[in-house]
Amino acid sequence: MKHVVVISGAPGTGKTTVRNYLTDQYKMAKILTHTTRPKRLGEEDGRDYYFESEESFAQNHYLEFVDYDDKKYGSSVEGLHRAWEQNDWAVIVLDSQGACSYLEQMPAETLVLYLKTADQQKQLQRLESRGDSAALIKKRLASQEAQRDLKLPQALEQQAHSMVNDDWEQTKHFLAAWLTQVGWQPETTEESVGE
Numbered sequence: 001m002k003h004v005v006v007i008s009g010a011p012g013t014g015k016t017t018v019r020n021y022l023t024d025q026y027k028m029a030k031i032l033t034h035t036t037r038p039k040r041l042g043e044e045d046g047r048d049y050y051f052e053s054e055e056s057f058a059q060n061h062y063l064e065f066v067d068y069d070d071k072k073y074g075s076s077v078e079g080l081h082r083a084w085e086q087n088d089w090a091v092i093v094l095d096s097q098g099a100c101s102y103l104e105q106m107p108a109e110t111l112v113l114y115l116k117t118a119d120q121q122k123q124l125q126r127l128e129s130r131g132d133s134a135a136l137i138k139k140r141l142a143s144q145e146a147q148r149d150l151k152l153p154q155a156l157e158q159q160a161h162s163m164v165n166d167d168w169e170q171t172k173h174f175l176a177a178w179l180t181q182v183g184w185q186p187e188t189t190e191e192s193v194g195e
């Protein structure tokens with residue numbers, strides 16, 4: 001059975017960090033998405049996002065796409081299928097509108113994880129520690145989309161699993177417990193059979 005873990009939440013709640021942990025530790029396949037926003041310090045094309053111009057963005061086929069803080073973001077069907085070729089469990093970071101689209105289109109496969117922090121001051125500090133400029137942080141947090149995603153949208157209330165990401169050790173325990181609950185199991189590979 002195929003699964004896709006959709007990680008959603010406001011800026012600075014740790015979506016990317018959790019995504020990377022699930023790919024490293026649980027060997028889930030990462031689904032990269034496309035965006036027209038500029039690269040941040042340390043980000044790489046093809047590793048963090050497919051960074052696109054307005055023209056190149058328009059040439060892809062999207063399962064869903066959104067405008068977020070005046071930039072475009074989209075995920076492709078091809079990306080999802082490529083990930084599922086690697087592993088039955090794939091993971092993607094989406095805004096809450098994207099999470100709703102995935103649930104509508106693939107209700108049986110989609111599991112939504114909504115991240116939050118106990119206080120928003122923490123999110124701000126994290127964005128600063130990531131190296132984002134003060135002006136960009138201010139604009140991003142004031143955007144309609146970030147404001148919307150500060151709270152779990154009503155449409156996701158029944159379907160998303162909410163998780164506080166404050167203390168990283170605790171987050172790892174929460175993730176392990178949730179993944180057991182939703183039926184995650186390590187893939188049996190040829191090498192692991194009979195070990």
Ligand SMILES: Nc1nc2c(ncn2[C@@H]2O[C@H](COP(=O)(O)OP(=O)(O)O)[C@@H](O)[C@H]2O)c(=O)[nH]1
Pocket residue numbers: 007008009010011012015016033034035037064065066068073074075093094095096097098099
């Ligand atoms: N719907 C949708 N949202 C996306 C996609 N790719 C990224 N996002 C979301 O776009 C928002 C902005 O992402 P990003 O610029 O990396 O900022 P961050 O939230 O501060 O890390 C986040 O909520 C992401 O989850 C996509 O393909 N579709």
Ligand SMILES: Nc1ncnc2c1ncn2[C@@H]1O[C@H](COP(=O)(O)OP(=O)(O)O)[C@@H](O)[C@H]1O
Pocket residue numbers: 009010011012013014015016017018126127129130165166167168171
């Ligand atoms: N539990 C945590 N404790 C401390 N710092 C964290 C934690 N989770 C994430 N961070 C840090 O916060 C910053 C923002 O995290 P990131 O994963 O980029 O958030 P998002 O993708 O939701 O915007 C990064 O510098 C990351 O290393």
